[in-house]
Amino acid sequence: MKVWAISDLHLSYKENRALLLELPDFADDWLIVAGDIGEKLEYHRFAWQELSKHFAKIIWTPGNHDLWTMPHSTDGKGQHKYASLIKIAREYGVITPEDPFCKITIAEQTYCIVPLFTLYDYSFRPNDVPAAKALDWAHEARIYSNDENYLLSSPFSSVPNWARARFKIAEERLGALPPDLQLIVVTHYPLLSELCRLYRIPRYSIWCGSKITESWIKRYNISIAISGHMHMRATDYRLGVRFEEVSLGYPRDWRKGRPLKSYLRQILPADSSNITGATMWRP
Numbered sequence: 001m002k003v004w005a006i007s008d009l010h011l012s013y014k015e016n017r018a019l020l021l022e023l024p025d026f027a028d029d030w031l032i033v034a035g036d037i038g039e040k041l042e043y044h045r046f047a048w049q050e051l052s053k054h055f056a057k058i059i060w061t062p063g064n065h066d067l068w069t070m071p072h073s074t075d076g077k078g079q080h081k082y083a084s085l086i087k088i089a090r091e092y093g094v095i096t097p098e099d100p101f102c103k104i105t106i107a108e109q110t111y112c113i114v115p116l117f118t119l120y121d122y123s124f125r126p127n128d129v130p131a132a133k134a135l136d137w138a139h140e141a142r143i144y145s146n147d148e149n150y151l152l153s154s155p156f157s158s159v160p161n162w163a164r165a166r167f168k169i170a171e172e173r174l175g176a177l178p179p180d181l182q183l184i185v186v187t188h189y190p191l192l193s194e195l196c197r198l199y200r201i202p203r204y205s206i207w208c209g210s211k212i213t214e215s216w217i218k219r220y221n222i223s224i225a226i227s228g229h230m231h232m233r234a235t236d237y238r239l240g241v242r243f244e245e246v247s248l249g250y251p252r253d254w255r256k257g258r259p260l261k262s263y264l265r266q267i268l269p270a271d272s273s274n275i276t277g278a279t280m281w282r283p
C-alpha cells in the first residue's frame, strides 16, 4: 500500500482531461490532491469520478483556480463556492479540509494526513515593502495575477482577510493534535517563501502563500509538507521536514507522451532513491 500525491491537474485543458482518463488502477493506494483541479464545478465532478475508480482513499485541499468565479458562472463565489466544492468532494467520499483528519500506518509508522485550506496574504514580499504597497510592488514589475479578477472572497472583505480566518482554523486544528503524532500537511501553497521558485517573475510571490505558515514547521510535528501552485515540481528538505511540490500544471508544464502515473509523487513509503538534498522533477 502506498500514498501518492499530485496537484494542479488544471482540467480546463482538454489535454489534461485526456491524461486523467488513462490513469491505471492503484488498488489499495491513497491519493493526495493539493488543489487546482479546475475553475468549474464540473471539473471537480469529473476528477472525483475518475480518481475514485482507481484509489482506495482520496484527500484534497483547494487551490486558487478551484475558487475562481469565471464570468457568467453560476457556480457561486467565495465561501459559497468553497462550500459547493466540499459538497461535491464528499459525494465521492473525498476527505476535505472540513473533515476529520485520517491516519495511516505504513512500515510500522503512523502518520496523520492533514489537508488544510490556506490562502495568501501578500506577505511573501521583502521586509521593506509595506503591506499596503504589496500589489503596487508587483505591478511595478508588470506582474499581475488573475486572482485579482476571479478569486472573489465574499463574505470576507479581501483574500488576505479570508486567509487570516483560514490560518486561525488551521492552527486550532494543528494545535489540537497529539504533539508526537507525525503529520503530513497538505496545502495548495508552499509553507515557506524560500520554496517559491519564481526565477522569471519573482514578484509573483505575493500570490503564493503567507509568512504565517513558516512558523508551522517549528510549532507542529510536520514530517512531510505537500503543496502545489508553483508548477515547479521539487523535493526539498528543511529542518527535518520533507517538502514535496507535486504539480502537474498546464500542458506546457508536462511532457507529451508521458502518462499521468509518471507525475504522481510517491509520498509513502518514502522513495529511498531520493533521501538527501533537493531534487527538481523535470517533465
Ligand SMILES: [Fe+2]
Pocket (backbone or CB within 6 Å): 008, 010, 036, 063, 065, 229, 230, 231, 249
Ligand atoms: Fe496551478
Ligand SMILES: [Fe+2]
Pocket (backbone or CB within 6 Å): 036, 063, 064, 065, 188, 228, 229, 230
Ligand atoms: Fe494555484
